[in-house]
Amino acid sequence: MKDLPAQPRDLDGNPVTPRAPMAMLAEVTHRCPLACPYCSNPVELTRAGNELSPADWARVFREAAELGVLQVHISGGEPGARRDLAEIVAGAREAGLYVNLITSGIGITRARLEELDRAGVEHVQLSLQGIRPDMADRISGHPGSWDKKMAFADWVTEIGFPLTVNAVVHRQNMERLSEMIDLSERLGARRIEVATVQFHGWADLNRAALMPTREQAAFARQVVNDARLRLRGRMVIDYVPADHHAIYPKACMGGWGSTGLNVTPDGTVLPCHAAQSIKGMAFETVRERSLAEIWSLSDSFNAFRGTAWMPEPCQTCERKTVDFGGCRCQAMALAGDARATDPVCSKSPLHEQVVARAEADAASPTEALIYRRMTKGG
Amino acid sequence: MTPLIAPDQVPYLPRGVRLADDRVRGLRILQAPERAMQLDQIGDAILSELDGARSMGQITRDLASRYNAPEDQIAGDIHDFLTGLIERRMVFVRDAP
Numbered sequence: 269m270k271d272l273p274a275q276p277r278d279l280d281g282n283p284v285t286p287r288a289p290m291a292m293l294a295e296v297t298h299r300c301p302l303a304c305p306y307c308s309n310p311v312e313l314t315r316a317g318n319e320l321s322p323a324d325w326a327r328v329f330r331e332a333a334e335l336g337v338l339q340v341h342i343s344g345g346e347p348g349a350r351r352d353l354a355e356i357v358a359g360a361r362e363a364g365l366y367v368n369l370i371t372s373g374i375g376i377t378r379a380r381l382e383e384l385d386r387a388g389v390e391h392v393q394l395s396l397q398g399i400r401p402d403m404a405d406r407i408s409g410h411p412g413s414w415d416k417k418m419a420f421a422d423w424v425t426e427i428g429f430p431l432t433v434n435a436v437v438h439r440q441n442m443e444r445l446s447e448m449i450d451l452s453e454r455l456g457a458r459r460i461e462v463a464t465v466q467f468h469g470w471a472d473l474n475r476a477a478l479m480p481t482r483e484q485a486a487f488a489r490q491v492v493n494d495a496r497l498r499l500r501g502r503m504v505i506d507y508v509p510a511d512h513h514a515i516y517p518k519a520c521m522g523g524w525g526s527t528g529l530n531v532t533p534d535g536t537v538l539p540c541h542a543a544q545s546i547k548g549m550a551f552e553t554v555r556e557r558s559l560a561e562i563w564s565l566s567d568s569f570n571a572f573r574g575t576a577w578m579p580e581p582c583q584t585c586e587r588k589t590v591d592f593g594g595c596r597c598q599a600m601a602l603a604g605d606a607r608a609t610d611p612v613c614s615k616s617p618l619h620e621q622v623v624a625r626a627e628a629d630a631a632s633p634t635e636a637l638i639y640r641r642m643t644k645g646g
Numbered sequence: 647m648t649p650l651i652a653p654d655q656v657p658y659l660p661r662g663v664r665l666a667d668d669r670v671r672g673l674r675i676l677q678a679p680e681r682a683m684q685l686d687q688i689g690d691a692i693l694s695e696l697d698g699a700r701s702m703g704q705i706t707r708d709l710a711s712r713y714n715a716p717e718d719q720i721a722g723d724i725h726d727f728l729t730g731l732i733e734r735r736m737v738f739v740r741d742a743p
Contacts (some may be wrong), residue, residue: 368680430662459680501733504734
Protein backbone atom coordinates (compact mmCIF):
# COMPACT_ATOMS: atom_id res chain seq x y z
CA MET A 269 0.00 0.00 0.00
CA LYS A 270 1.48 3.27 -1.20
CA ASP A 271 1.52 6.25 1.20
CA LEU A 272 -0.93 9.05 0.54
CA PRO A 273 0.49 12.54 0.12
CA ALA A 274 0.47 14.78 3.20
CA GLN A 275 -1.21 17.68 1.37
CA PRO A 276 -4.11 17.63 -1.08
CA ARG A 277 -2.88 18.59 -4.55
CA ASP A 278 -4.43 18.32 -8.01
CA LEU A 279 -2.82 16.33 -10.83
CA ASP A 280 -0.51 19.28 -11.62
CA GLY A 281 0.58 19.71 -7.99
CA ASN A 282 -1.56 22.79 -7.31
CA PRO A 283 -2.87 22.88 -3.72
CA VAL A 284 -6.61 22.16 -3.43
CA THR A 285 -9.09 22.38 -0.55
CA PRO A 286 -11.44 19.42 -0.09
CA ARG A 287 -14.92 20.32 1.16
CA ALA A 288 -17.23 17.96 3.04
CA PRO A 289 -19.21 15.51 0.87
CA MET A 290 -23.03 15.52 0.99
CA ALA A 291 -24.04 12.27 -0.69
CA MET A 292 -22.74 8.77 -1.12
CA LEU A 293 -23.69 6.13 -3.66
CA ALA A 294 -23.30 2.67 -2.13
CA GLU A 295 -23.24 0.04 -4.86
CA VAL A 296 -23.68 -2.96 -2.60
CA THR A 297 -23.55 -5.54 -5.40
CA HIS A 298 -23.11 -5.78 -9.15
CA ARG A 299 -25.43 -8.78 -9.32
CA CYS A 300 -28.68 -7.97 -11.10
CA PRO A 301 -31.53 -9.96 -12.65
CA LEU A 302 -31.79 -7.34 -15.40
CA ALA A 303 -29.36 -6.87 -18.28
CA CYS A 304 -30.04 -3.27 -19.37
CA PRO A 305 -27.76 -2.34 -22.27
CA TYR A 306 -26.96 1.08 -20.73
CA CYS A 307 -26.12 -0.14 -17.21
CA SER A 308 -23.97 2.36 -15.32
CA ASN A 309 -21.88 -0.40 -13.74
CA PRO A 310 -18.43 -0.90 -15.23
CA VAL A 311 -17.98 -3.40 -18.06
CA GLU A 312 -15.74 -5.39 -15.66
CA LEU A 313 -18.19 -6.41 -12.94
CA THR A 314 -17.30 -7.40 -9.37
CA ARG A 315 -18.22 -10.93 -8.28
CA ALA A 316 -20.29 -11.81 -5.21
CA GLY A 317 -17.29 -13.26 -3.37
CA ASN A 318 -15.59 -9.86 -3.30
CA GLU A 319 -18.53 -7.89 -1.88
CA LEU A 320 -18.18 -5.95 1.38
CA SER A 321 -19.97 -7.43 4.41
CA PRO A 322 -22.75 -5.60 6.30
CA ALA A 323 -20.24 -4.89 9.09
CA ASP A 324 -17.87 -3.29 6.55
CA TRP A 325 -20.72 -1.19 5.20
CA ALA A 326 -21.77 -0.12 8.71
CA ARG A 327 -18.25 1.19 9.33
CA VAL A 328 -18.17 2.98 5.96
CA PHE A 329 -21.55 4.60 6.70
CA ARG A 330 -20.31 5.82 10.10
CA GLU A 331 -17.19 7.26 8.50
CA ALA A 332 -19.28 8.88 5.80
CA ALA A 333 -21.60 10.52 8.34
CA GLU A 334 -18.59 11.81 10.32
CA LEU A 335 -17.23 13.28 7.11
CA GLY A 336 -20.46 15.20 6.42
CA VAL A 337 -22.44 12.84 4.18
CA LEU A 338 -26.18 13.35 4.75
CA GLN A 339 -27.75 10.92 2.31
CA VAL A 340 -26.85 7.47 1.07
CA HIS A 341 -28.20 5.99 -2.13
CA ILE A 342 -28.15 2.23 -1.79
CA SER A 343 -27.91 0.82 -5.26
CA GLY A 344 -26.24 -1.91 -7.31
CA GLY A 345 -26.61 -3.90 -9.49
CA GLU A 346 -29.85 -4.81 -7.86
CA PRO A 347 -29.41 -4.25 -4.10
CA GLY A 348 -32.17 -6.81 -3.48
CA ALA A 349 -29.79 -9.49 -4.82
CA ARG A 350 -28.15 -9.30 -1.40
CA ARG A 351 -29.99 -11.36 1.20
CA ASP A 352 -28.46 -9.18 3.93
CA LEU A 353 -29.75 -5.91 2.44
CA ALA A 354 -31.88 -5.05 5.51
CA GLU A 355 -28.79 -5.37 7.70
CA ILE A 356 -26.91 -2.99 5.39
CA VAL A 357 -29.81 -0.52 5.49
CA ALA A 358 -29.96 -0.66 9.28
CA GLY A 359 -26.25 0.20 9.43
CA ALA A 360 -26.86 3.31 7.33
CA ARG A 361 -29.75 4.49 9.50
CA GLU A 362 -27.78 3.85 12.70
CA ALA A 363 -25.06 6.11 11.28
CA GLY A 364 -27.69 8.85 10.94
CA LEU A 365 -27.88 8.88 7.14
CA TYR A 366 -31.03 9.43 5.08
CA VAL A 367 -31.54 6.17 3.20
CA ASN A 368 -32.66 6.07 -0.44
CA LEU A 369 -33.09 2.63 -2.01
CA ILE A 370 -32.54 2.46 -5.78
CA THR A 371 -34.01 -0.75 -7.15
CA SER A 372 -35.32 -2.49 -10.24
CA GLY A 373 -38.13 -3.90 -8.10
CA ILE A 374 -37.20 -7.40 -9.25
CA GLY A 375 -36.42 -9.95 -6.56
CA ILE A 376 -37.76 -8.04 -3.56
CA THR A 377 -40.96 -9.63 -2.26
CA ARG A 378 -43.60 -7.74 -0.30
CA ALA A 379 -42.36 -9.39 2.92
CA ARG A 380 -38.81 -8.22 2.22
CA LEU A 381 -40.00 -4.71 1.41
CA GLU A 382 -41.71 -4.64 4.82
CA GLU A 383 -38.44 -5.83 6.37
CA LEU A 384 -36.64 -2.96 4.58
CA ASP A 385 -39.25 -0.56 5.95
CA ARG A 386 -38.49 -1.72 9.49
CA ALA A 387 -34.76 -1.49 8.80
CA GLY A 388 -35.14 2.18 7.91
CA VAL A 389 -35.45 2.74 4.15
CA GLU A 390 -36.93 6.23 3.77
CA HIS A 391 -37.45 6.55 0.02
CA VAL A 392 -37.68 4.08 -2.86
CA GLN A 393 -36.60 4.74 -6.43
CA LEU A 394 -37.92 2.28 -8.96
CA SER A 395 -36.34 2.00 -12.39
CA LEU A 396 -38.50 1.91 -15.49
CA GLN A 397 -37.04 0.63 -18.77
CA GLY A 398 -40.08 1.39 -20.89
CA ILE A 399 -43.81 1.45 -20.98
CA ARG A 400 -45.73 -1.84 -21.11
CA PRO A 401 -44.24 -5.35 -21.27
CA ASP A 402 -43.01 -5.26 -24.86
CA MET A 403 -40.55 -2.42 -24.33
CA ALA A 404 -39.78 -2.89 -20.62
CA ASP A 405 -38.98 -6.60 -20.94
CA ARG A 406 -36.98 -6.21 -24.15
CA ILE A 407 -34.78 -3.38 -22.85
CA SER A 408 -34.22 -5.03 -19.47
CA GLY A 409 -33.60 -8.42 -21.08
CA HIS A 410 -35.88 -9.92 -18.42
CA PRO A 411 -39.21 -11.46 -19.47
CA GLY A 412 -41.90 -10.66 -16.93
CA SER A 413 -40.09 -7.61 -15.54
CA TRP A 414 -42.95 -5.22 -16.30
CA ASP A 415 -45.57 -7.16 -14.32
CA LYS A 416 -43.19 -7.58 -11.38
CA LYS A 417 -42.39 -3.86 -11.37
CA MET A 418 -46.04 -2.85 -11.38
CA ALA A 419 -46.75 -5.15 -8.42
CA PHE A 420 -43.70 -3.77 -6.62
CA ALA A 421 -44.80 -0.16 -7.16
CA ASP A 422 -48.15 -0.97 -5.54
CA TRP A 423 -46.42 -2.44 -2.48
CA VAL A 424 -44.22 0.66 -2.19
CA THR A 425 -47.20 2.99 -2.01
CA GLU A 426 -49.27 0.63 0.15
CA ILE A 427 -46.48 0.50 2.73
CA GLY A 428 -46.27 4.28 2.43
CA PHE A 429 -42.75 4.94 1.15
CA PRO A 430 -42.29 8.01 -1.02
CA LEU A 431 -41.79 6.72 -4.58
CA THR A 432 -39.60 8.09 -7.34
CA VAL A 433 -39.71 6.54 -10.78
CA ASN A 434 -36.39 6.50 -12.64
CA ALA A 435 -37.14 6.44 -16.34
CA VAL A 436 -34.15 6.03 -18.63
CA VAL A 437 -34.89 7.30 -22.13
CA HIS A 438 -33.16 6.74 -25.46
CA ARG A 439 -34.03 6.46 -29.13
CA GLN A 440 -36.11 3.30 -28.75
CA ASN A 441 -38.50 4.60 -26.05
CA MET A 442 -38.37 8.42 -26.12
CA GLU A 443 -41.54 8.73 -28.18
CA ARG A 444 -43.42 7.26 -25.23
CA LEU A 445 -42.09 9.62 -22.58
CA SER A 446 -45.48 11.20 -21.87
CA GLU A 447 -46.91 7.71 -21.20
CA MET A 448 -44.10 7.10 -18.69
CA ILE A 449 -44.95 10.36 -16.93
CA ASP A 450 -48.67 9.48 -16.86
CA LEU A 451 -47.89 6.02 -15.50
CA SER A 452 -45.72 7.50 -12.72
CA GLU A 453 -48.56 9.76 -11.72
CA ARG A 454 -50.98 6.80 -11.65
CA LEU A 455 -48.52 4.84 -9.50
CA GLY A 456 -48.58 7.68 -6.97
CA ALA A 457 -44.96 8.74 -7.48
CA ARG A 458 -43.89 12.02 -5.91
CA ARG A 459 -41.09 12.38 -8.44
CA ILE A 460 -40.01 11.06 -11.78
CA GLU A 461 -36.42 11.32 -12.92
CA VAL A 462 -36.23 11.28 -16.68
CA ALA A 463 -32.62 10.57 -17.59
CA THR A 464 -31.34 10.30 -21.10
CA VAL A 465 -28.83 7.47 -21.45
CA GLN A 466 -25.29 8.59 -20.67
CA PHE A 467 -23.01 7.04 -23.21
CA HIS A 468 -20.34 5.48 -20.99
CA GLY A 469 -19.41 1.85 -20.42
CA TRP A 470 -22.19 -0.50 -21.50
CA ALA A 471 -24.17 2.30 -23.13
CA ASP A 472 -21.16 3.23 -25.25
CA LEU A 473 -21.27 -0.30 -26.70
CA ASN A 474 -24.89 0.42 -27.71
CA ARG A 475 -24.53 3.94 -29.11
CA ALA A 476 -25.87 3.01 -32.55
CA ALA A 477 -29.00 1.42 -31.10
CA LEU A 478 -29.75 3.98 -28.37
CA MET A 479 -28.53 7.44 -29.43
CA PRO A 480 -31.54 9.75 -29.65
CA THR A 481 -32.05 12.00 -32.64
CA ARG A 482 -31.90 15.78 -32.31
CA GLU A 483 -35.66 15.90 -32.96
CA GLN A 484 -36.30 13.40 -30.17
CA ALA A 485 -34.19 15.43 -27.72
CA ALA A 486 -36.23 18.56 -28.56
CA PHE A 487 -39.47 16.56 -28.28
CA ALA A 488 -38.49 15.20 -24.85
CA ARG A 489 -37.70 18.72 -23.63
CA GLN A 490 -41.14 19.89 -24.75
CA VAL A 491 -42.91 16.94 -23.11
CA VAL A 492 -41.09 17.65 -19.84
CA ASN A 493 -41.87 21.38 -19.93
CA ASP A 494 -45.57 20.77 -20.60
CA ALA A 495 -45.83 18.08 -17.91
CA ARG A 496 -44.11 20.29 -15.31
CA LEU A 497 -46.78 22.94 -15.76
CA ARG A 498 -49.62 20.44 -15.71
CA LEU A 499 -48.30 18.55 -12.66
CA ARG A 500 -47.17 21.51 -10.55
CA GLY A 501 -47.63 20.62 -6.87
CA ARG A 502 -48.48 16.99 -7.72
CA MET A 503 -45.34 15.42 -9.16
CA VAL A 504 -41.79 16.71 -9.57
CA ILE A 505 -40.01 16.02 -12.85
CA ASP A 506 -36.22 16.00 -12.83
CA TYR A 507 -34.73 15.81 -16.28
CA VAL A 508 -31.27 14.87 -17.54
CA PRO A 509 -31.21 15.89 -21.21
CA ALA A 510 -29.22 14.37 -24.03
CA ASP A 511 -25.93 16.20 -23.66
CA HIS A 512 -24.62 15.27 -27.09
CA HIS A 513 -27.16 17.78 -28.39
CA ALA A 514 -26.44 20.51 -25.81
CA ILE A 515 -24.44 23.75 -26.04
CA TYR A 516 -22.72 23.28 -22.68
CA PRO A 517 -21.80 20.09 -20.82
CA LYS A 518 -23.34 18.77 -17.62
CA ALA A 519 -21.75 19.82 -14.33
CA CYS A 520 -20.15 16.45 -13.64
CA MET A 521 -20.89 15.40 -10.04
CA GLY A 522 -21.45 19.10 -9.22
CA GLY A 523 -17.65 19.36 -9.41
CA TRP A 524 -15.20 16.47 -9.11
CA GLY A 525 -14.60 15.46 -5.49
CA SER A 526 -16.81 18.28 -4.23
CA THR A 527 -20.13 16.81 -3.08
CA GLY A 528 -20.37 13.11 -3.78
CA LEU A 529 -18.54 9.81 -3.64
CA ASN A 530 -19.24 6.29 -4.78
CA VAL A 531 -18.28 3.06 -3.01
CA THR A 532 -18.31 -0.05 -5.22
CA PRO A 533 -19.29 -3.59 -4.10
CA ASP A 534 -15.68 -4.47 -3.22
CA GLY A 535 -15.05 -1.22 -1.32
CA THR A 536 -13.26 0.78 -4.00
CA VAL A 537 -13.98 4.50 -3.54
CA LEU A 538 -14.63 6.48 -6.71
CA PRO A 539 -15.25 10.19 -7.36
CA CYS A 540 -17.97 9.11 -9.81
CA HIS A 541 -19.45 5.77 -10.86
CA ALA A 542 -17.63 5.77 -14.19
CA ALA A 543 -14.24 6.96 -12.91
CA GLN A 544 -12.62 3.57 -13.47
CA SER A 545 -12.84 4.30 -17.20
CA ILE A 546 -10.10 6.93 -16.74
CA LYS A 547 -6.90 5.21 -17.78
CA GLY A 548 -3.98 5.47 -15.40
CA MET A 549 -6.04 6.64 -12.44
CA ALA A 550 -5.60 4.52 -9.30
CA PHE A 551 -8.26 4.19 -6.60
CA GLU A 552 -8.18 3.44 -2.89
CA THR A 553 -10.31 0.97 -0.98
CA VAL A 554 -12.12 1.16 2.35
CA ARG A 555 -10.54 -2.20 3.18
CA GLU A 556 -7.20 -0.43 3.58
CA ARG A 557 -7.97 3.16 4.54
CA SER A 558 -10.59 5.33 6.17
CA LEU A 559 -13.06 7.14 3.99
CA ALA A 560 -11.79 10.46 5.39
CA GLU A 561 -8.22 9.78 4.23
CA ILE A 562 -9.44 8.70 0.81
CA TRP A 563 -11.72 11.72 0.43
CA SER A 564 -9.12 14.26 1.50
CA LEU A 565 -5.79 12.88 0.36
CA SER A 566 -6.14 10.35 -2.45
CA ASP A 567 -4.75 11.26 -5.86
CA SER A 568 -8.01 10.26 -7.56
CA PHE A 569 -10.23 12.64 -5.56
CA ASN A 570 -7.75 15.49 -5.73
CA ALA A 571 -6.89 15.11 -9.42
CA PHE A 572 -9.61 17.44 -10.72
CA ARG A 573 -10.50 19.45 -7.63
CA GLY A 574 -10.59 23.23 -7.98
CA THR A 575 -10.02 24.91 -11.35
CA ALA A 576 -6.22 25.24 -11.62
CA TRP A 577 -5.87 21.95 -13.56
CA MET A 578 -8.19 23.10 -16.37
CA PRO A 579 -6.76 23.60 -19.82
CA GLU A 580 -8.11 26.11 -22.34
CA PRO A 581 -10.82 26.86 -23.34
CA CYS A 582 -12.09 26.02 -19.81
CA GLN A 583 -9.44 28.01 -17.95
CA THR A 584 -10.66 31.39 -19.22
CA CYS A 585 -14.33 30.37 -19.57
CA GLU A 586 -16.86 32.23 -17.42
CA ARG A 587 -18.66 28.91 -16.91
CA LYS A 588 -15.70 27.11 -15.35
CA THR A 589 -17.31 27.10 -11.89
CA VAL A 590 -20.76 26.39 -13.38
CA ASP A 591 -20.07 23.16 -15.26
CA PHE A 592 -16.44 22.47 -14.19
CA GLY A 593 -15.41 21.65 -17.75
CA GLY A 594 -18.05 18.91 -17.95
CA CYS A 595 -17.61 15.21 -17.44
CA ARG A 596 -14.07 13.80 -16.99
CA CYS A 597 -15.12 10.33 -18.06
CA GLN A 598 -16.72 11.69 -21.21
CA ALA A 599 -13.53 13.65 -21.94
CA MET A 600 -11.63 10.36 -21.54
CA ALA A 601 -14.02 8.48 -23.80
CA LEU A 602 -14.36 11.07 -26.54
CA ALA A 603 -11.07 13.02 -26.44
CA GLY A 604 -8.82 10.26 -25.08
CA ASP A 605 -7.75 12.64 -22.30
CA ALA A 606 -9.59 12.96 -18.97
CA ARG A 607 -8.49 16.59 -18.46
CA ALA A 608 -9.70 17.84 -21.82
CA THR A 609 -12.75 20.07 -22.15
CA ASP A 610 -15.75 17.75 -22.32
CA PRO A 611 -16.15 17.34 -26.11
CA VAL A 612 -19.93 17.81 -25.90
CA CYS A 613 -19.21 21.48 -25.05
CA SER A 614 -19.68 23.77 -28.04
CA LYS A 615 -16.33 25.40 -27.16
CA SER A 616 -14.40 22.14 -27.49
CA PRO A 617 -12.33 21.76 -30.67
CA LEU A 618 -13.78 18.22 -30.92
CA HIS A 619 -17.37 19.36 -30.67
CA GLU A 620 -18.26 19.17 -34.37
CA GLN A 621 -16.80 15.69 -34.62
CA VAL A 622 -18.77 14.54 -31.55
CA VAL A 623 -22.02 15.95 -32.89
CA ALA A 624 -21.42 14.37 -36.31
CA ARG A 625 -20.77 11.00 -34.67
CA ALA A 626 -23.87 11.32 -32.47
CA GLU A 627 -25.98 12.16 -35.51
CA ALA A 628 -24.56 9.23 -37.45
CA ASP A 629 -25.37 6.92 -34.50
CA ALA A 630 -28.85 8.44 -34.18
CA ALA A 631 -29.49 7.73 -37.88
CA SER A 632 -28.36 4.11 -37.58
CA PRO A 633 -31.06 1.55 -38.45
CA THR A 634 -29.82 -0.93 -35.85
CA GLU A 635 -32.04 -1.85 -32.93
CA ALA A 636 -30.00 -4.83 -31.77
CA LEU A 637 -28.76 -4.53 -28.17
CA ILE A 638 -25.65 -5.74 -26.41
CA TYR A 639 -26.92 -6.69 -22.96
CA ARG A 640 -25.01 -6.26 -19.72
CA ARG A 641 -23.70 -9.65 -18.59
CA MET A 642 -21.08 -10.92 -16.21
CA THR A 643 -18.30 -12.61 -18.10
CA LYS A 644 -18.04 -16.42 -17.83
CA GLY A 645 -17.95 -17.72 -14.30
CA GLY A 646 -19.86 -14.73 -12.89
CA MET B 647 -50.46 30.74 -10.89
CA THR B 648 -53.07 28.86 -8.87
CA PRO B 649 -52.25 28.94 -5.13
CA LEU B 650 -51.19 25.52 -3.84
CA ILE B 651 -52.31 26.17 -0.26
CA ALA B 652 -55.08 28.24 1.35
CA PRO B 653 -54.93 29.71 4.89
CA ASP B 654 -57.48 27.23 6.23
CA GLN B 655 -55.58 24.19 4.92
CA VAL B 656 -53.15 22.14 6.99
CA PRO B 657 -49.55 21.80 5.74
CA TYR B 658 -47.52 18.81 6.93
CA LEU B 659 -44.28 16.95 6.32
CA PRO B 660 -45.13 13.66 4.57
CA ARG B 661 -43.36 10.39 5.20
CA GLY B 662 -39.77 10.53 3.98
CA VAL B 663 -39.35 14.23 4.79
CA ARG B 664 -37.93 15.21 8.17
CA LEU B 665 -36.06 17.94 10.01
CA ALA B 666 -32.54 16.99 11.04
CA ASP B 667 -29.28 18.38 12.36
CA ASP B 668 -26.23 18.50 10.13
CA ARG B 669 -23.70 18.14 12.92
CA VAL B 670 -20.62 18.42 10.70
CA ARG B 671 -21.63 21.80 9.26
CA GLY B 672 -23.61 23.02 12.28
CA LEU B 673 -26.81 23.52 10.28
CA ARG B 674 -30.47 22.63 10.45
CA ILE B 675 -31.60 20.76 7.37
CA LEU B 676 -34.68 19.29 5.79
CA GLN B 677 -34.04 15.70 4.68
CA ALA B 678 -36.19 14.57 1.75
CA PRO B 679 -36.01 12.06 -1.10
CA GLU B 680 -32.73 12.70 -2.97
CA ARG B 681 -32.37 16.11 -1.37
CA ALA B 682 -30.99 17.69 1.80
CA MET B 683 -31.96 21.34 2.06
CA GLN B 684 -30.18 23.81 4.30
CA LEU B 685 -32.60 25.83 6.47
CA ASP B 686 -32.17 29.32 7.86
CA GLN B 687 -33.70 30.20 11.25
CA ILE B 688 -36.97 31.33 9.68
CA GLY B 689 -37.35 28.17 7.59
CA ASP B 690 -36.59 26.03 10.63
CA ALA B 691 -39.10 28.02 12.74
CA ILE B 692 -41.86 27.58 10.15
CA LEU B 693 -41.28 23.87 9.54
CA SER B 694 -41.03 23.15 13.27
CA GLU B 695 -44.65 24.38 13.53
CA LEU B 696 -46.01 21.81 11.09
CA ASP B 697 -47.76 19.46 13.49
CA GLY B 698 -50.32 18.10 11.04
CA ALA B 699 -53.12 19.67 13.08
CA ARG B 700 -52.94 23.46 12.71
CA SER B 701 -53.77 25.28 9.48
CA MET B 702 -51.39 27.66 7.75
CA GLY B 703 -53.53 30.55 9.08
CA GLN B 704 -53.26 29.34 12.70
CA ILE B 705 -49.52 28.82 12.35
CA THR B 706 -49.22 32.35 10.94
CA ARG B 707 -51.08 33.84 13.90
CA ASP B 708 -49.04 31.83 16.40
CA LEU B 709 -45.71 32.87 14.87
CA ALA B 710 -46.82 36.52 14.55
CA SER B 711 -47.66 36.71 18.23
CA ARG B 712 -44.55 34.79 19.32
CA TYR B 713 -42.18 37.01 17.33
CA ASN B 714 -44.29 40.16 17.79
CA ALA B 715 -44.36 40.70 14.02
CA PRO B 716 -47.08 42.02 11.67
CA GLU B 717 -49.35 39.14 10.69
CA ASP B 718 -49.79 40.04 7.01
CA GLN B 719 -46.02 40.17 6.44
CA ILE B 720 -45.48 36.82 8.15
CA ALA B 721 -48.40 35.37 6.16
CA GLY B 722 -46.66 36.27 2.88
CA ASP B 723 -43.32 34.78 4.00
CA ILE B 724 -44.93 31.54 5.17
CA HIS B 725 -47.07 31.21 2.06
CA ASP B 726 -44.11 31.70 -0.30
CA PHE B 727 -41.81 29.37 1.65
CA LEU B 728 -44.40 26.59 1.85
CA THR B 729 -45.37 27.01 -1.81
CA GLY B 730 -41.76 26.37 -2.85
CA LEU B 731 -41.71 23.18 -0.79
CA ILE B 732 -45.14 22.04 -2.01
CA GLU B 733 -43.89 22.43 -5.59
CA ARG B 734 -40.97 20.14 -4.68
CA ARG B 735 -43.34 17.67 -2.96
CA MET B 736 -41.53 18.18 0.35
CA VAL B 737 -44.64 19.58 2.07
CA PHE B 738 -48.12 18.10 1.62
CA VAL B 739 -51.44 19.83 2.24
CA ARG B 740 -54.76 18.53 3.52
CA ASP B 741 -58.09 20.17 4.24
CA ALA B 742 -58.81 20.98 7.87
CA PRO B 743 -61.12 18.40 9.50
